[in-house]
Every structure is written in C-alpha cells, then in structure tokens.
Amino acid sequence: MHGRVAAAAPALAVSVLTELPPPASFSSTVKVNGENLPDGILIIAMINGETYAANYIQTNLGNSVFNLDVPGPDVSHTGRLATGQG
Secondary structure, eight states: OOOOOOOOOOOOOOOOOOOOOOOEEEEEEOEETTEEOOTTOEEEEEETTEEEEEEEOEEETTEEEEEEEEOOBOTTSTTOBOOSOO
C-alpha cells in the first residue's frame, strides 16, 4: 500500500518597511514690492485645496517673516497628512 504525504511549507510573514516623508518646516521673509507686510497676515500651506498648516506673519529684526510646520503623513489614514485635527 502506497500512501501520499502532503507537506506544506510554513507561511512566511513579510513586512515591508518604507520610509515616510518627515514633517517639513518652512520659514522665509515676506515682502510685496520690496516692502514688509503688516503683522498678523495669515500664511496657509495647502495641498489640493486642503489646509495643512497656517501661521501669521510677524516682524523679526526689521523683516516680515513666517514659519510653517507641515506635519508628516498620518499612517493611520493612507494618503493623508497628520493635521492634529479630529
């Protein structure tokens, strides 16, 4: 009597690690026609019409400047950035 033996290879768990883009920070002076802008003007970083960061112009050392911190990806929502908003 001949029998058959079925052998199954153990399943391999493979995880792929990819590097996500880090958060980005932007800062610069802002002038229109060579003139500083007043404090309090809102600067907005938008991607495809969605706001990801915002901050106000301030005067620093005689120049109008802004700083924006754009968050990195939120891995819990594919394709979206972490905005810290519900």
